[in-house]
Amino acid sequence: MPKPQPVNHPPSDLPPEASERRPDRRAQRTRQQLRDALIALILERGYDAVRVEDITARANLGRATFYLHYRDKEALLLDSIRQTVDDLMAQVSAFAPPHLEAGSEAAAAWLQRAIALVFDHAAENATLYRVILRGEGTAAISQRIHAMICQAVITYLDAHRPQQAPPVPAEVLANYFAGALLGLLTWWLEHGMPYPPQSMAEMFYRLFYEGIGHLTLPPISPER
Amino acid sequence: MPKPQPVNHPPSDLPPEASERRPDRRAQRTRQQLRDALIALILERGYDAVRVEDITARANLGRATFYLHYRDKEALLLDSIRQTVDDLMAQVSAFAPPHLEAGSEAAAAWLQRAIALVFDHAAENATLYRVILRGEGTAAISQRIHAMICQAVITYLDAHRPQQAPPVPAEVLANYFAGALLGLLTWWLEHGMPYPPQSMAEMFYRLFYEGIGHLTLPPISPER
DNA sequence: TGATAAAATAGACAATGTGTAGAATTATAG
DNA sequence: CTATAATTCTACACATTGTCTATTTTATCA
Numbered sequence: 383m384p385k386p387q388p389v390n391h392p393p394s395d396l397p398p399e400a401s402e403r404r405p406d407r408r409a410q411r412t413r414q415q416l417r418d419a420l421i422a423l424i425l426e427r428g429y430d431a432v433r434v435e436d437i438t439a440r441a442n443l444g445r446a447t448f449y450l451h452y453r454d455k456e457a458l459l460l461d462s463i464r465q466t467v468d469d470l471m472a473q474v475s476a477f478a479p480p481h482l483e484a485g486s487e488a489a490a491a492w493l494q495r496a497i498a499l500v501f502d503h504a505a506e507n508a509t510l511y512r513v514i515l516r517g518e519g520t521a522a523i524s525q526r527i528h529a530m531i532c533q534a535v536i537t538y539l540d541a542h543r544p545q546q547a548p549p550v551p552a553e554v555l556a557n558y559f560a561g562a563l564l565g566l567l568t569w570w571l572e573h574g575m576p577y578p579p580q581s582m583a584e585m586f587y588r589l590f591y592e593g594i595g596h597l598t599l600p601p602i603s604p605e606r
Numbered sequence: 607m608p609k610p611q612p613v614n615h616p617p618s619d620l621p622p623e624a625s626e627r628r629p630d631r632r633a634q635r636t637r638q639q640l641r642d643a644l645i646a647l648i649l650e651r652g653y654d655a656v657r658v659e660d661i662t663a664r665a666n667l668g669r670a671t672f673y674l675h676y677r678d679k680e681a682l683l684l685d686s687i688r689q690t691v692d693d694l695m696a697q698v699s700a701f702a703p704p705h706l707e708a709g710s711e712a713a714a715a716w717l718q719r720a721i722a723l724v725f726d727h728a729a730e731n732a733t734l735y736r737v738i739l740r741g742e743g744t745a746a747i748s749q750r751i752h753a754m755i756c757q758a759v760i761t762y763l764d765a766h767r768p769q770q771a772p773p774v775p776a777e778v779l780a781n782y783f784a785g786a787l788l789g790l791l792t793w794w795l796e797h798g799m800p801y802p803p804q805s806m807a808e809m810f811y812r813l814f815y816e817g818i819g820h821l822t823l824p825p826i827s828p829e830r
Numbered sequence: 831t832g833a834t835a836a837a838a839t840a841g842a843c844a845a846t847g848t849g850t851a852g853a854a855t856t857a858t859a860g
Numbered sequence: 861c862t863a864t865a866a867t868t869c870t871a872c873a874c875a876t877t878g879t880c881t882a883t884t885t886t887a888t889c890a
Contacts, residue, residue: 406887408837429745433876444839449878517748521653521741528789550809553797554790558813561789562782565752569781577778585774589782593817630858632866657847668868673849 413451415441417462420455421513429459429518459519466510467527470503474534489542494587501567501579508571515568524564531560559590637675639665641686644679645737653683653742683743690734691751694727698758713766718811725791725803732795739792748788755784783814 419440423432434455438445452458474496504511517524535556539548548555566586570577577585643664647656658679662669676682698720728735741748759780763772772779790810794801801809 406836408887412838434878435876446840446879447838450837454878517741517745521745524741528792532793550813553793554801554806554809555813555818557789557793558786558810561792562786565781565785565788566778568752568785569756569777573777582778585778586782589774589779589817591817591819593813593815593819594779595815595817630866632857636866658849659847670850670869671867674866678849 416458420458421509424513424518456520462510463514463523466507474499497587498580498583501582504567505575505579512571528560528564532556535559640682644682645733648737648742680744686734687738687747690731698723721811722804722807725806728791729799729803736795752784752788756780759783
């Protein structure tokens with residue numbers, strides 16, 4: 383009777399397909415059940431109110447089984463998030479031409495497309511996105527997502543901005559962009575996605591590109 | 607020897623100055639020490655890693671004393687936040703004219719001023735704002751702040767928008783605004799406030815009003 | 831199919847943190 | 861000064877975590 387040593391603890395070590403050992407269907411199924419149970423319970427009760435035993439009960443597993451696969455609750459959540467974020471990042475960078483001409487229409491089209499892709503991906507993984515964007519679990523998670531978007535914007539600006547000095551610092555622009563995108567995305571998911579992803583992407587892009595000055599507000603007052 | 611019944615448990619019942627009883631200087635001082643200790647510790651270790659004993663140790667108080675004033679860690683944090691948010695809201699609405707003419711310059715100036723006020727207030731209460739905006743503690747807190755800003759924007763739009771149908775739903779605009787503002791605010795605080803509050807407010811207002819189309823990006827591509 | 835190794839199970843366990851209670855001490859208000 | 865109320869210390873019951881062991885179940889491969 384061998385000791386039940388940790389199966390593969392985190393699958394973060396190696397991608398399972400590249401590993402030399404087949405991953406046993408039971409373990410795969412168990413991990414999937416744990417992931418699903420966790421995000422379902424978080425949406426029901428909130429992260430802090432979910433105990434390990436709740437997760438395993440929902441997944442119809444023994445409590446000890448949990449620790450064969452994950453160190454703790456947080457590791458389980460991080461694993462779920464990592465999978466989904468990696469998937470999105472791969473999709474976004476998949477169709478990115480290596481060198482876009484600065485200020486070209488192609489660059490703008492790419493940006494529009496990238497935004498639409500984010501909304502599409504969020505719609506497909508709505509439950510997990512809601513958990514992430516709510517900041518449930520470690521608050522550092524949504525911060526990391528925000529930082530990733532900022533980094534992407536700054537990289538984009540470095541590549542596609544004309545050489546003239548920018549009117550606002552790149553970091554300011556990036557954080558403005560990331561905050562607006564995540565804010566809109568969060569509202570959209572929490573309200574049952576009342577508009578199609580394409581519409582959301584277009585509205586966001588237009589707000590970001592044109593601002594609202596020509597729509598509802600008077601010009602900037604000269605004083606101050 | 608009377609039982610040490612909860613002193614005033616939460617000061618959420620009545621504002622202390624309106625109450626009929628002076629609640630003893632010691633209690634006031636104790637609560638202030640607890641609040642300061644909590645936010646300091648959160649910034650050092652993160653909310654989850656702070657135990658009640660850590661708070662009381664930092665505040666030079668006995669652990670039991672904590673429970674005379676607050677039910678748990680979360681109640682203490684909520685009390686700190688409520689105080690500060692109430693203060694900001696009072697400031698913002700203090701100088702708001704009851705009826706601004708729709709589309710007037712006065713309305714725009716008011717909006718600019720309100721934004722500047724937020725940055726000012728954040729600078730004055732930087733440590734607490736960082737805790738709030740990081741989403742430390744209950745994630746619902748930063749969501750509530752976000753929702754408050756959205757509500758303010760929608761109210762503003764209802765009052766000052768021309769009767770023509772808006773090109774984007776008010777909720778979309780509001781969440782875009784709130785996300786962008788909080789995103790920018792968070793970055794600014796976490797990076798040591800590298801620009802003065804006035805500059806931040808102006809940059810934000812210009813981005814929101816003018817967009818970035820005329821600066822760095824090509825026009826919206828016709829396809830899609 | 832059958833042998834074998836891996837996975838899952840139940841239960842016990844120490845460790846840690848929480849919230850409550852009682853009795854003694856001390857600072858404050860009147 | 862005196863009475864009152866806040867604070868402190870100690871102890872305790874409780875819940876949850878993470879680990880470990882022995883045992884049973886099940887997937888995989890020969």
